[in-house]
Amino acid sequence: MATNTKKSPKKGTNKKSKLTKETYLYWYELMQLLRQFENRAAMLYQQQKIRGFLHLYTGQEAVAAGVMTATKEEDPVITAYRDHGIAIAKGVTPEEGMAELYGKRTGCAKGKGGSMHFFSKESNFFGGHGIVGGHIPLGAGIAFSEQYSNTDNVTVCLFGDGAVNQGEFHETLNMAALWQLPIVFICENNQYAMGTPVSQGSIQEDLYKYGESYNIPSQAVDGMVCEEVHEAVEEGVQRARNGGGPSCIEAKTYRYKGHSISDPAKYRTRDELEAYREKDPIILVKKTIMQKKYTSRKKLDEIDETTKQRIQGAVEFAENSDYPSPEELYQDVYTQKDYPFIKD
Secondary structure, eight states, X not given: OOOOSOOOSOOOOSSOXXXXXXXXXXXXXXXXXXXXXXXXXXXXXXXXSXXXXXXXXXXXXXXXXXXXXXXXXXXXXXXXXXXXXXXXXXXXXXXXXXXXXXXXTTSTTTTSSOGGGOOBTTTTBOOOOOSTTTTHHHHHHHHHHHHHTTOOOOEEEEEEGGGGGSHHHHHHHHHHHHHTOSEEEEEEEOSEXXXXXXXXXXXXXXXXXXXXXXXXXXXXXXXXXXXXXXXXXHHHHHHXXXXXXXXXXXXXXXXXXXXXXXXXXXXXXXXXXXXXXXXXXXXXHHXXXXXXXXXXXXXXXXXXXXXXXXXXXXXXXXXXXXXXXXXXXXXXSOSOTTOTTOOO
């Protein structure tokens, strides 16, 4: 299996990291990989090569980029169903991801999970979950496991703005605060829970304030800006590593596509969409790279082309992979090998 993009140049210390040339080039390459993966997945869906649900991460890449440079490889990450970007950033290869979208046995969940259920134990990526808010208690459980095992690992739990009005969210924040769990909660507020704007779905529009109500250090950041995400996550991670308990971050971001591939997004205006496209995270990072003369435009063009070839290779890998055999229906269902109620 081919390896993923370059590892993050920042690997979770107790000191505030310096944003270097390597950091910006890592962000640019990673976000291009995520963007091109999603763009190609959208095309393949239209060609009916990908079926089922498809929730694209296009526009939200700065959150994934900032999280990766503020954490270390051992830190567990769990997220909701808009999971492709976070999964690939965490270590799922584009080949494994594309094969999973195709339902092939070489996918990261052996073709059984599909778009909403990417998973990689090897990369400490624990999903990909389809029930709104349902994975938030799981994130706290993973954090409790790390605390109980006396590791210094910090769990990152991401979810959308629609999840903050679920009971699981509030119960989990209360328990995480009581037990001072090593976890950073990140609300990827892309402004719409399906087609409902935050203003119509939540009495509290500053969603980070829900964390404050549980005495959890909380803040809002511009989720289109890698630097802001990185700094906030790094602060939360360091607090947790030092025994300071959970943090809550609201990353105000935006998805360029509809809620899912079948959503025409008629609930928003073209002007609103274009306003966010003007602050595209890839464009912002590219601008900084050029201003600081970290590399040449030619080198960035080479990264773009290499990424394009990588995604094409991932598509070919998925196309040439086999579907799971019928026997796979009975595998990975229960850990008990002699479970008496399922027979081959």
